[in-house]
Amino acid sequence: MTTTATRHLYLTRHGEATPDERALTDDGRRQAVLLGKRLRNVPLTAIHHGPLPRAAQTARLIAAQLDDVPAHACEPAGDYVPHTPERDELPPDAADVLLDFVHRVPADQRAHGPRLAHEALERFTGPAPGAEDRHELVVTHNFLIGWLVRAALDAPPWRWMGLNHDNAALTVLRYRPGFPASLVSYNDTSHLPAV
Template sequence: MAQRTLYLVRHGAADALGQLTDDGREQARLIGRRLARAPIDVVWHSPLPRAVDSARIIAAEMPRVLVDEAAELVDNVPFVPEPAGISPSWKGFFDGYDRGEAEAGRRTADALAARFCKPNGQGRRATHEVVVTHAYPIAWIVREVLNAPPEQWMALSGVANAALTVIEFNDGEPPNVVMFNDLSHLPAELRWTGFAGGGQV
């Protein structure tokens, strides 16, 4: 059995002001219902309102679970490649990023990895932790546990709203990515693939 299991969840769908939509609230309720079957110890969340509200809705499906903020989970660009290493499809995204912003983003990403990308430590009890955050931090955590190059986070950033990613940690073993971006708890009309045009599957 895994010593530490992380259930990474992107917040529910949000509007342009960062507030959950009706669809986003329903997505959060459905992922909460799915996660209620696991022995969850804590629901961590980003400080941003769309993640805070998603975490509260998720936790409501599992009474008496601890809900707490983790500043490291904030929406954040974790790594800015050198200009020569940026693919044409990402060039516009990185326009205007200066060195100070890139360094601050990397510090946050390193703090995120230090807190969430390791087992509990020898002799400590097993834990099951829900982590409600954003697409980029999830991509960074998955990249980190796969020991992929830092720029690889961009290839993992198409995380859907209320998608589930599960990672298990055990002392002395490589982390195990059990699933990535799973949407099986959502009906078709609430699934978002990340493809242009908002395609659903």
């Protein structure tokens, strides 16, 4: 019998980005530092982040607030459309709006999303192998957070749409052996100053 332990998955969207999305704004950098300070008492073992500069910069700023937690880029933590629904999957009254939204993303960018979404589920979800509980942070983007939350709640694949996550907010999912996944908190911004 394989031993598994509880996985605590902390998810955050990158800090506020500049209009060209190549870097964080001053506010975005402050958001990342504040989130890092909030996570100081969490026994994180790893920080995974998407390869785009706004996620990488956020991860570096968070890691600078923590003791010896390695941060590394991984493609499944990136920015992509995880699932492109067919019309018959969607509620009839919302189908046009949702399909218009997802089809605004270029087809070449939608093509690799399902593979990466599958890899993200394999890599980041479910109980952790071994006997030690695992606490991991994923610095990512709105779409992947929506995808992972909808999977934890056993919602239909299209339901990643409509779940909006604030910059540098914190969502926590828990995967205990023998139990369904739990949404512990969603879009928590208590560490950020009021706008």
